[in-house]
Amino acid sequence: MFPGSYLLSFVVLALAADASSVYRRVDTSPITLKTAKRVNTTGTVDVLARDQARAKFLKSGGKVSPFKNAGIVSSIPATNQAVDYTVEIQIGNPPTTFIVDTGSSNTWVGADQSFVETSTTVQTSDEVGVVYGSGSMTGTEFNDKIALNNGLKIVGQSIGVATASTGFSGIDGVIGLGPNDLTVGTLSPDVNTAIPTITDSLFSQAVISQNQVAISFEPTTTFPNTNGEITFGGTDSSKFVGSINFAPITSTKPSANFWGLDQAVRFGNTQILATTAGIIDSGTTLTLIASASKDAFAQYQTLTGGVSSATGLLQISSAQFSALKSLFFTINNVDYEFTADAQIWPRALNSAIGGDAGDIFLIVADIGTDSGSGLDIINGFTFLERFYSVYDTANKKLVVAVDEVKTLAAVRSEVTHPTTAIKCGGWVRFPSGFETTGVEVRYWALFFSQAMKGIWVGPISPRDFMDSFMEVKKLTLPKRVLKSEFDLMPEYPTSETEMYAGLVLLINLDRLLPKSCVLFKSTFAKDNNMPSRMSLAAGISVQRGTSPEYYSECMWIELRRHRDLDPFNEMSGGAPSTQKPVEHLGQHTIAGFTFRQKTFTLSLLLCGDHARFLRWDRAGTIVTEAFNFRENSSLLAEFFWRYGQMSRVQCGLDPTAEPATHEERRAFHAAVRAHMADKTKSQFAEMGSTIDPNYPCYVLKVTGQNGDEVEYVVQAPFSNEDTITGRCTRAYVAYDLTARELVFLKDYWRPQTGPLDRTETQIYESIEKAGVPHLQHVRLSGDVPQEAVGAQVTVTHRWRELAGAHWKPEGLKERLHHRVVQDLAFPLCTAKNSKQCVLAFRNAVECVMAAYDAGWMHRDVSPDNILLNADGEGVLIDWDVGIKIIPKMAAYRTGTWRFSSTLLCTNPTAFQTTIDDLESCYWSLLFHAIHHYDSTATPATLAMFNEIVATPDGNTGGTKKAKFLACQTVSFSSITLDLLLDGLRIQLLAYYEQPLEFGKFEYLAAVDPKERAEGMLWVFDKVLSIRAWPENDTLEDRFPLGCDTPAAKDDAMKELHGEAVPNLGASGSAALPPAPSSANGARGAHRSNEDDGDGGLPDGSVAEKVKREITDVEVQPLAGPSKRQRRTSARGKQSTLGESSSSRVTRSMVKKEATGA
Incomplete structure (x- = not known):
């Protein structure tokens, strides 16, 4: 088999x-x-x-x-x-x-x-x-x-x-x-x-x-x-060109025993053999197809007019050869063409088979049996000589190319025909992890379109660009570069493919790049059943070395057939639009940053006969003026020549990252597999994906504050921000080559700190020294050093004020590359039950308040930043946006929007306080609980976390959160979890509903975070004291992104944009949400049997008493703050729920609105 x-x-x-x-x-x-x-x-x-x-x-x-x-x-x-x-x-x-x-x-x-x-x-x-x-x-x-x-x-x-x-x-x-x-x-x-x-x-x-x-x-x-x-062990890129196509290995025997695949055969437009199984075989000389009177070979003979000969092969005349149509082998819906020349035996070898020199013999022959035998086609040498074959035992599919062979002589003979599509290079494979489906595809497109705005700087002179970013030791251009002309590029191409062919041909003929650089045609290799997150168009990848794997990519070239498709056209008078050429370049850039260890990347944009150079880093993108490469051919030729002379570091590769040796990779993989096999250790679903073979394996060098250096092996990140600019955090399970154990490694680009800011390393040092509990131990951390001196830093911001630049986006920040190594921790979904999960969030609340006492604020509490350590206890990580609390100085806003407080969401000018962090603990717990514990929640319930509306003052939202606080609309099967979330909700609601004798926001600013924290911890402790917690109620993610039904995805998107989406029952009328799957009697099945008295929460039970305590919050009016306590800040006089301070919003009012009463 x-x-x-x-x-x-x-x-x-x-x-x-x-x-x-x-x-x-x-x-x-x-x-x-x-x-x-x-x-x-x-x-x-x-x-x-x-x-x-x-x-x-x-x-x-x-x-x-x-x-x-x-x-x-x-x-x-x-x-x-x-x-x-x-x-x-x-x-x-x-x-x-x-x-x-x-x-x-x-x-x-x-x-x-x-x-x-x-x-x-x-x-x-x-x-x-x-x-x-x-x-x-x-x-x-x-x-x-x-x-x-x-x-x-x-x-x-x-x-x-x-x-x-x-x-x-x-x-x-x-x-x-x-x-x-x-x-x-x-x-x-x-x-x-x-x-x-x-x-x-x-x-x-x-x-x-x-x-x-x-x-x-x-x-x-x-x-x-x-x-x-x-x-x-790989491929030789000098031996192949063209795009490829995945095809499943045939399951039909006996073809399945060999290198077999399903294919169909067509002569011209006439199908002569329907899809059937065949094999690729180097031991067969000819191309053999099934015989019989009505089968493929008989039809082929009739259609070609071939007659039997003494050689055993079909023979045709010169006239028949002139009329010979192409023969197509269709594999996975892609045609592979045998032209007339490809179908004939080489005449110079006629004597070897007993033919005369002038005879014309066909290489397609009778396999000797009828179709349906399980092996109806043999693609022999005559097929393999036209196509480069790769046999890969690490994958489960066949990959087949499209284009036919072109010899060097054929290329030179076609130089006088510049519009002929002659391709060179190969295929670049994007790892399968770079894919997603459904609602996230649309959300990604929306997000990427917005994210591309405000990152462009320029346009600057192409000469300044090369002199600044493409320095070479000896700037003496060879004569071939100075004389290079791009006249073979088609003037009026009908497709980008024609431009691609001409460009590759010219680069090869004029030797603009050294042999160490290889041109690849790039396509997105994806599962046909899974649309890609980013529709990556074919382009050209200039790479160092001969491997066509994506991580060897160094520079992208985007081709567009007309100058009008240049999105940076200065005639627009404004910032560049986000049309497809730039989107494609940006998407390729993200992919390059994701799968390679790069500090920046270069790219080239060709639109018609105009060109631009681009340089991307984590702060933004520098763009040059457009120039006509026909009129100024030497400028584009020099760009390629300089690129070929640059070192790998000059091309953007991180000098602290080296490809792992086989021994290092094997040790890392063995450690991961050993951890996964040890059932006594905490596990998480993504552990196996961290050694995904589609990703390159690197050794990263981490340098600490005191100069200590340790090397770590990493492969695929289990968490990655698919963005060009910003922190761009990648989280890895890494292997410590010194300690010989697995650790957690975070790689990101931090903003340059101001005089009052601190790096994450400094924050950890301070809060650990202050005895803040529930922190994950930091082994080593610091900025990533550059090759010479200093740290790796972005440069885009420095060009913002360059004279003549039209695009000067606000908010560009200098960013430094930073790495943090900690003990291994595990996501909340690895919690055995809801009680362990709740304990982790209690630890987070306690950590937030201890940090407050030490003078620090986290500012980014989220489910991803609350983890379980090796002992199963909750820890709060990711203090990279933490800030020192300075009295009388407001803290600017940051954090994850989904889990921001209702106040921050509804008021875009409000400052951030520790109370907002405490509320984020609640929203994080609720979000995680909806995903991993049984409840009445639906995909539409999650819309409140994504509610966002752009206003002149900034993004707003939070109305759905406010309604939820006023009237919780989700019930959990675990009564204890349901009780806890309701108690926390009421604590927060009390915060927003205090009777006021002065402006609401002034009151909120004056509330002591300790008071809020004590109330929350009191609820935690009361409910955790109940023994009837379920023993094992953690579920797989109930609403994984992209795995729900298309209708649910559409509903979630509509909810995201504020459109009403009624839940229609069988009759077509609006229906109530379904009850929890474990409602009523099923609730008891989730519970422990430790306390039978709590089974149904009867009057007088411990749980019922707790419920009455935590849901009957008596809100006492507080004395108004003194003038010193009051903050007349940007919080203003606007109500927390979006109303004016003169119109007090009560819980009953919001509940009435939420229920439509």
Whole structure:
């Protein structure tokens, strides 16, 4: 059976094929071996008979043992084909030559020359036998050292040594690159044992970082010719171009045993074979399709007019060749085209198959059986020579390319036709974690559109841009750069694809970038069933190195076919709009910041014949003036040339982040898996995602205040802010390479502190010294150092006042890169029950008040900032926006809008106090409880947390929160949790409803936070004293973003924008919200049996007494504050609930409004 963890990837061959092999031994670099095309010149061969014999064997499933099924072995030699490819590998002594076979998985020697044992050779107790349909071998299985290239070795590779073989001539054996399941049954007596392939061994021995092998076979008409290569552990970007397409591995046998996929065949517009299963096989020369009178091959012969020939292949005339239509293989709804040239046998090789030099033979042939056999198509060498293939055992899908091969000669012949689309480069994969669905997609689009405003600075001179941000040691431009012209860029392109082709062609021809830089065509690789958060358009990625993975990206190029699509057009007279070109650049920039460790990034915008340079950092974006690159070609050419001369740090890469070695990555992964396997330790759902292989693995260096340095291994953040500017916090589970244990690491960009501000490191030092409880221990923290001196800092703000700049956004801040390392903590959803969760929030309230006593305010209380430590106790983290409380000085506002107090939401000019932090504890608890505990809440209930309206004075909202305080509309199945939330609500409501003899806001400003905290803690303690708390009532997130129904998503969005959304019952009329799923009798099932007296809260029970106590809050009028206490500030005379101070808002009034009475 085909294992589900294999991936086959096709992308088109490169424009120029390098005959030499490139080999680098680096942890993250692939290993490349050259392959040679071998053409049979000893006489004519019946290539069709040989291929059909192999097809017969493959239809058996590839698992035929010569010990039991000798009869299936054909008398046709395995090497009796016109063309095959060989690779030279040293096994034992001397070096040996192997056929490359993707249809089998055994590696063996001894066919042509006897195997010579060495001191490293170890014989096993197994015999081995492999059947190929057109040949076989039997012998003994050995373990030996294999030398691949340049001294690189595999230790203990399992190989077969032939004592007898049939059908092989001129080669020493076979290197099998198929799925290793095909080796099961080839050993005796260990018939159920699978043998690791060479790729498996390279990966398991940490020689390569990815269990992946790529094969490049290029069509040529000359021989001998070393024009192919095998790359282990990655891909060679110089060998392919074009976009790719995910396709699921076929489940149809026997194709499922090999590199199989479902496909359909079409000749021109005529379908000749409906979707069926086929395989990709390097051991088959031709392209074989199902036969029979009404089947694919019969139709193909009729449509082409081909006639049988002595060679076994169809033969056509010159006139028929001129009219020959393209043949399309449709894989996962994408067409892969065989043009007329691709369908014919190379005429220079006609003699090898018994044909005359002028004859025209077709390479599409009869597979020998009717369709429906489970293997109806074999895409052989004639297919592989057109497409670069990658076999990846770490994934579960096939990846297939779209574009056809273009050789270097073909490119040069088309230079006189600048509008011809000639593509170069490859594919950039965005990790799957960069996706979401439903309401968040729309919310993201709205948010991103708003976030893009106010970040642009400029326009500045392109020359100033390059001199300031693209310095090179020796500014002597080569003549080819000075003479470079972009005249091959189409003047009136009909699509961006034409611009892409022309640009790549010019860069290659004029050598504007060094060989270390590679151009990739970039697309978003996503699950077809999951729309991406950001619709990332195809563009060009300029990268360092040959890996097409997204994290190797260094610079983006966005193409738009007309100048009018330039969103920065100065003729607009205002700030740039957020049209798609800029959105795409911004989205790519966010992706680059997310998956790479970067301090800034550069990008290029080409709109028609005009260009702009952009530099993005966490403060904003600097944009240049537009210039005509046709009239000023040297300026754009110099931009590319400078970029190619810059160091990686100059390109924006963080010098304190290095790719992790395989040993470091393996240690990190082992620690995470060990933690997940230990059921005595706290767990959280995202733990496994922190080692997501789609993300690069880095070693980050963290420097403390005293200069101490410790290195930590990180991979995928479990929390990430998808924004360009701001703090842009990324939270990691990290591996301490010194202590050899898992820790929490936070990476963000803090604003430059003023004289009264403190860094998070300084705040932690102060509050820990003051004995503030319920804090997570800080191991190490500090600003991230730059390569030379000082800290990593943004520069966009410095250009704001540059003379001539039209765009001078307010509020740009200088930001410094900061990291904090703490003991590992866990999100609230890991709490075993609601009582543990409530205890965590009680700790948060206590921490907020202790910090107040020490002179500090947190200002960002949220569920994400209240965690559980290793002992399961609640801790308050993320003090990065904390501020020192200074008497008579108002604190400016910050924090997470969802959990801001009702006062801050309703009054955009109100200052922030510790009382607001205390209220945030309530909203955070309510929000978390709605998501993780059974209740009557619906997705629309959550709308009150997102209510926001823009006004001239700032964002407002909070009316839904105010209504909820006046009349709670959610009931929880856990009576104790319901009781607690109601008691806290009443405490807050009492705060807003105190009888006043003076302006309400003046009163609120004068209330002592300690009084509010004492009331809240009193409620916590009273309800926690009840023993009837549920033992295990924590649920999976009831309302995960993007996982509810489309109707619910629409309702939530409408609620977000203030539209009424009635809940319609079956009759179409408005219906009441449903009762909790565990209402009435089910409530008791959630409870502990410790106190049967509390079971139904009867009169006289402990719980009933508590309920009466906490819900019967007697609000006593307070004496008005003294003049010294009063704050005549921006809180003004406006009521907390949005009414004037002369119109007192009472609980009953709001309740009446909320219920529509």
